[in-house]
Amino acid sequence: MKVSTGLAIASAIIFIVGVGLILVPLVSVMGISVSMNQGTATVTNNGPFEIYGVSVQTRVLSPSGQVIAYGSSPPVNLQPHSTQPIMVVITQNSSSHVSPLSLSYVTVMVNVNANLMNVLPATVSFSRNVSLGSAVSDLSVSQPSVIKSGNGYIELQTAVSFVYNVQYVPLNGVLDVTVSNSTGTVGEASVPVSATEGQTVNLVVPMNISISPRALLTEPQTFTVSSSLSSEGAVYNVGTESYTWKPPLYNLTAGSVQVVPVNSSYSSVTVPLSFTDMQSEGFNLELGAYLYSGSKQISSTSGSFNVVPGKNTLSLNFLVPNAAQASSLLLKISAFNATFYKEVNL
Amino acid sequence: MKAARIAGAVIVGLIMVAVLVIMPLYISSIMQRIAPSIPASSMISYFFNEYTLALGALLAILIALGIAFNKGIMGGTLKVLQAIVGMVYFLYLLHFGTLSVTVNVLGMPVTLELAVTLGLALIELAFALRAVEGIAVVFRS
Numbered sequence: 301m302k303v304s305t306g307l308a309i310a311s312a313i314i315f316i317v318g319v320g321l322i323l324v325p326l327v328s329v330m331g332i333s334v335s336m337n338q339g340t341a342t343v344t345n346n347g348p349f350e351i352y353g354v355s356v357q358t359r360v361l362s363p364s365g366q367v368i369a370y371g372s373s374p375p376v377n378l379q380p381h382s383t384q385p386i387m388v389v390i391t392q393n394s395s396s397h398v399s400p401l402s403l404s405y406v407t408v409m410v411n412v413n414a415n416l417m418n419v420l421p422a423t424v425s426f427s428r429n430v431s432l433g434s435a436v437s438d439l440s441v442s443q444p445s446v447i448k449s450g451n452g453y454i455e456l457q458t459a460v461s462f463v464y465n466v467q468y469v470p471l472n473g474v475l476d477v478t479v480s481n482s483t484g485t486v487g488e489a490s491v492p493v494s495a496t497e498g499q500t501v502n503l504v505v506p507m508n509i510s511i512s513p514r515a516l517l518t519e520p521q522t523f524t525v526s527s528s529l530s531s532e533g534a535v536y537n538v539g540t541e542s543y544t545w546k547p548p549l550y551n552l553t554a555g556s557v558q559v560v561p562v563n564s565s566y567s568s569v570t571v572p573l574s575f576t577d578m579q580s581e582g583f584n585l586e587l588g589a590y591l592y593s594g595s596k597q598i599s600s601t602s603g604s605f606n607v608v609p610g611k612n613t614l615s616l617n618f619l620v621p622n623a624a625q626a627s628s629l630l631l632k633i634s635a636f637n638a639t640f641y642k643e644v645n646l
Numbered sequence: 647m648k649a650a651r652i653a654g655a656v657i658v659g660l661i662m663v664a665v666l667v668i669m670p671l672y673i674s675s676i677m678q679r680i681a682p683s684i685p686a687s688s689m690i691s692y693f694f695n696e697y698t699l700a701l702g703a704l705l706a707i708l709i710a711l712g713i714a715f716n717k718g719i720m721g722g723t724l725k726v727l728q729a730i731v732g733m734v735y736f737l738y739l740l741h742f743g744t745l746s747v748t749v750n751v752l753g754m755p756v757t758l759e760l761a762v763t764l765g766l767a768l769i770e771l772a773f774a775l776r777a778v779e780g781i782a783v784v785f786r787s
Contacts, residue, residue, distance in 0.1 A: 304782045311775035318768030322740065423761040425746075 334412050334424065341386045343412060345378040352377050352415040358388050360468040361407040362398045368406070369393055369468050378414075392470050399534035400469035405431045408468065435471075436462040438500070441525050441541045444479065445579060454509045454516045454638065456487065460527055461502045462538060464495035471495045473531030475538070477505045480524050486510050493529065513638035518552060520578075521545035546578030548607070548636075549585075554629060554644045555613075562619065569599070569618040569626055571646065574611065582608045588632035589616045598624040607635075652714050659710025666702035670694055670739060693739065701735035718787045725780025729773040736769050743767075 333344045334356075341356040353375040360369040371390035378384055409427040442459040456479070464471055472494050479487040489507035509516060523545050527538040555572035562568050569591065577583070585607045591599040599618040620626060629644045670693035708731055712724040743763035 304779045304786070307775050307779035307782065311772040311779065313772075314768050314775065315772035318765045318770075318772055321765030321768060322762045323765075425760075 334410065334426070341373070341388055341410065341412070342383060343378060343386055344383040345380060350377060350379055354378050354384075354386070354412060354414045356386050356388050357411040357413070358390060359409045360390065361409065362396075362403060363405065363407070364398075366396050366398050367393050368396045368398045368400075369470075375413075390468055392472075397532050398469075399473070399532035400432075400466040400471055401435050401473070401529055401531050401536035402534035403432050403466065403469070405429050406468060430467060432466055435464070435466050435536050436529070436538055437465055438463045439527070439539045441527060441539070443543050444523060444525065444545065445581075454511065454513050454636070455506055456509050457504055457506045458525060459502065459504050460538070461500060463500050464497065467497050470497075471529070471531060473529050475503055475505070476528050476530060477507060478526045479507060479509060480526070481511075481521055486523075512640070513636070514640035514642070516545070516547065517633075517635060517638065517640075518547050518549045518642070520547060520550065548577045548579045548583060549633065550576045550578050552631075552642060552644070554646060557626060557646050559620075561622065565622060566619050567622050569620045571616045571618070571626075571629055572613060573616060573631075573644075574613045576611050577607050577609050580609055582606060583635055586634035587614075587616070588634075589618070590630040590632070591618045591620065591626050592628045592630060593624045594627055596624075598626065655710040655712075655714035658713050659706050662706035662709050663703065666706055666735075670698060670702075673739075673745075692745075695738070697738040698735065701731055701738060705731045705735050717783075719784050722780045722783030722785075722787065725783060726777050727780075729777035729780060732773040732776070733770050736766060736773075740766050 333346065335342045341358075343354055343356070345351050345354075354377070355375040356373045358371045359367050362368050369390050369392050371388045373386045373388045376384060376386060407427055407429050410425065412424045414423075439462045440460070444456040444458045458477065458479075460475060460477065473492075474490050475493045476490050477488065478485055487507040487509040489505050491503055491505050493501060493503065495501045511521070515521075521544070523543045524540060525543060526540045529536045529538055552573065552575040555574060558570040558572075560568045560570070571589070571591075585605045586602070587605065588602045589600060590597050599620045601616055601618055603614075603616070605612075605614055616629075618626075626646055629646055631642045631644060633640055633642060671690065674689040674693050705728065708724055708728045712721065712728055715721050715724060740762055743761060743766045745760040745762060
């Protein structure tokens with residue numbers, strides 16, 4: 301046989317095998333259909349042959365083309381005319397510095413690799429853009445409440461909850477909460493946040509408030525609580541809520557003084573006090589009371605009281621010389637680890 | 647004898663034209679069945695671009711001429727030309743081994759991609775052997 305004839309036969313055989321290696325995968329892959337919903341790919345083999353080693357690789361790309369998350373599934377065999385859900389575990393690309401808060405959409409690329417008759421590799425790929433919509437929803441910010449205070453500061457806490465919606469890309473960032481009133485910012489705090497898609501995030505945010513304990517514990521305030529999420533330099537405004545701060549010692553007033561003679565030298569003086577605890581929980585109140593006649597202190601007393609939410613009344617009893625006329629009352633109020641003074645005219 | 651060879655060349659040429667037209671159509675229809683949301687017109691225009699049409703027609707002509715003139719320097723040269731045109735034709739037809747069609751489906755770009763690199767490599771090898779065969783024929787003449 302001539303060399304040229306041998307080459308002709310060899311090239312014809314190789315050509316036919318090559319065409320077969322294109323047409324057979326094409327015909328077999330024709331039976332594969334894939335749908336992808338978040339982390340689960342549903343692969344259907346409508347063809348007549350078993351397909352071996354079906355594995356799904358997923359990459360999530362930012363609009364700029366950076367891989368921000370990826371995942372893959374272990375290979376499975378697909379019987380003819382069968383459907384199988386394949387779980388793809390998608391993890392964040394740690395080397396990517398794309399903030400999920402700055403994304404309006406991501407491109408999801410899905411590669412389905414398979415082996416046909418165990419020797420012919422075939423790959424079906426598809427990609428689609430997924431609009432991300434709002435990064436968070438169902439926001440709720442609770443009324444700020446007192447947790448503790450010291451002289452010169454008060455620590456409030458507010459509970460922030462929201463649902464994180466960004467598909468495929470977990471959130472690792474910081475929640476910043478700012479409290480302001482008509483004069484400006486009076487408190488701010490930051491807490492770390494981690495969330496995955498669909499997760500309801502509940503955070504308790506403690507923050508120092510730069511309003512004197514006396515004002516904060518006795519006077520209503522109008523607070524604006526603003527929350528924002530930040531991640532990788534991107535900031536997402538979660539929302540702003542306005543609240544009327546409800547003080548725990550609101551409208552502290554003294555009632556009518558009752559004087560009852562005890563003997564020829566002293567009388568018993570009873571001063572009723574009333575106030576409203578507008579918070580939802582009670583607290584312990586330490587009171588020191590100093591009774592004055594003009595500028596002279598004529599008696600004193602002290603006591604500890606369990607305050608309950610709502611209207612509270614209590615009585616202060618003094619033993620006063622008969623000659624003295626009580627004109628004013630100085631109260632030393634200790635609550636929430638803060639102490640301040642309040643003068644009440646009688 | 648010469649008339650019979652020329653008639654055979656014409657018949658083979660027509661068959662080759664049919665094959666080279668049917669093949670892209672067939673691949674288009676398969677791809678379309680894999681992704682029914684992709685319009686058939688997009689598939690056909692993907693495989694029937696100006697390169698594949700021109701190269702396919704040229705390849706059919708060269709194969710027909712190769713049958714008409716299968717000996718001597720002319721025959722060898724025609725085999726080498728067939729090989730070169732065939733290699734380029736299949737490279738363009740199969741888009742260098744990665745069939746990729748992107749269309750808009752409900753406002754979203756959907757890409758269907760199929761790797762056929764192994765088969766393409768073998769076809770290229772077959773045409774390379776065809777070229778070697780042509781060179782051997784030219785040198786022997």
